[in-house]
Amino acid sequence: MNVPxxxxxxxxxxxxxxxxxKLRIGITEYAQDALxxxxxxxxxxxxxxVGSGDSFSEVESTKSVSDxxxxxxxxxxxxxxxxxxxxxxxxxxxxxxxxxxxLQLEDESVYSSLLDAEAYRKLIEA
Amino acid sequence: xxxxxxxxxxxxxxxxxxxxxxxxxxxxxxFDVSHLGTVRVEGPDALExxxxxxxxxxxxxxxxxxxxxxxxxxxxASVTDDIIVWWVxxxxxxxxxxxxxxxxxxxxxGGADVTAERAVIxxxxxxxxxxxxxxxxxxxxxxxxxxxxxxxxxxxxxAAGTGYTGEDGxxxxxxxxxxxxxxxxxxxxGVRPAGxxxxxxxxxxxxxxxxxxxxxxxxxxxxxxxxxxxxxTKPQGFRGRDALDAERAAGVPRHLIxxxxxxxxxxxxxxxxxxxxxxVAEVTSGNFSPVLGHGIALALLPSExxxxxxxxxxxxxxxxxxARVTPLPFVAKQKG
Numbered sequence: 001m002n003v004p005x006x007x008x009x010x011x012x013x014x015x016x017x018x019x020x021x022k023l024r025i026g027i028t029e030y031a032q033d034a035l036x037x038x039x040x041x042x043x044x045x046x047x048x049x050v051g052s053g054d055s056f057s058e059v060e061s062t063k064s065v066s067d068x069x070x071x072x073x074x075x076x077x078x079x080x081x082x083x084x085x086x087x088x089x090x091x092x093x094x095x096x097x098x099x100x101x102x103l104q105l106e107d108e109s110v111y112s113s114l115l116d117a118e119a120y121r122k123l124i125e126a
Numbered sequence: 127x128x129x130x131x132x133x134x135x136x137x138x139x140x141x142x143x144x145x146x147x148x149x150x151x152x153x154x155x156x157f158d159v160s161h162l163g164t165v166r167v168e169g170p171d172a173l174e175x176x177x178x179x180x181x182x183x184x185x186x187x188x189x190x191x192x193x194x195x196x197x198x199x200x201x202x203a204s205v206t207d208d209i210i211v212w213w214v215x216x217x218x219x220x221x222x223x224x225x226x227x228x229x230x231x232x233x234x235x236g237g238a239d240v241t242a243e244r245a246v247i248x249x250x251x252x253x254x255x256x257x258x259x260x261x262x263x264x265x266x267x268x269x270x271x272x273x274x275x276x277x278x279x280x281x282x283x284x285a286a287g288t289g290y291t292g293e294d295g296x297x298x299x300x301x302x303x304x305x306x307x308x309x310x311x312x313x314x315x316g317v318r319p320a321g322x323x324x325x326x327x328x329x330x331x332x333x334x335x336x337x338x339x340x341x342x343x344x345x346x347x348x349x350x351x352x353x354x355x356x357x358x359t360k361p362q363g364f365r366g367r368d369a370l371d372a373e374r375a376a377g378v379p380r381h382l383i384x385x386x387x388x389x390x391x392x393x394x395x396x397x398x399x400x401x402x403x404x405x406v407a408e409v410t411s412g413n414f415s416p417v418l419g420h421g422i423a424l425a426l427l428p429s430e431x432x433x434x435x436x437x438x439x440x441x442x443x444x445x446x447x448x449a450r451v452t453p454l455p456f457v458a459k460q461k462g
Contacts, residue, residue, distance in 0.1 A: 040391040
């Protein structure tokens, strides 16, 4: 299972990448594999303010629906509208074209509190 | 793999549910449906036993044919199980209930549970017969709703022109000892394996009922739009006839309808259906339609609301989404 070294992770199977004080967020390869074929993504609204751990997006497959939780507190500044017509990108390229949204962080230091690749790998192999 | 009625079943193979679904609509796929029960009813009184219990009339068919039929609850005529009967030999019927209902069907009909002795593989799709032709030509040639014996690996097997996808295809029952060689030969012929996920989205597009959803406790054949499964004229009657007569005389209180949304978000079992803002029913089955590219759902709506009803709303996890009343099936079998 692919767990890129340069990303941080949550125990809810989201990944996060720090980009100029902003955080790009998606779901992990493990998560998309467990979900099966993704057919719909309910994107958060640009401008929405979210608290750490808030459910702020939903990913639905043919078999189930999963909440996506904000890894940290912040404001949604961009969403991947390509997913409206092509939600299968979450399956095909979860760490690339399957990104879900970008958060403006309130406090950049919280990024380092997220799981690193080694810790996340241990979590999914447990 | 997921637990299903006491069986371990694949939800999907590596290609995934959508690819498997589209392969069935455009080519051919194989499902291992050995979880369906087989109750063998044999003997000189076998026909009469089935005729006096099940709703459909085997007098309409004959040896070498298959028939879809219902077993009803005697008290309220709700559908205890929906069943395919294969008329295999003069005095032998293979009755195929849903996995979890085998014991109830055995109790109602007598006979022997031979589920563990055979495997059943459904080969479905527009290319199913052509590809099966290179594997087992006698099985591949069995016409729709016909049943015929064939031989596989030197063992007696049965093929039927039946299925649960809305596509043409055949189902084969082979002794469990030669099930592996049958499955391998089918895949080697170019048929792709498909799991429970695709089986469910395919039957939903075809508006075929699933027991526990569109059929089950409290739901009669008339409510589910399956009046054609009930013979009112055969002299033996059927279990639940009095209760079903009473429903017919009083008026059927609700009817199964199809609903379509514009967006991709899948309606789900239990999704509230709103008419003029008021919840009136719940979706019995719903999903994303891979062929149509939008949400589809089945629901049992109160009959008094149906006259002229064109649109409803679905409460999809707190969001009200418009849905159109849609003729069934959602996806019809391709001609030719």
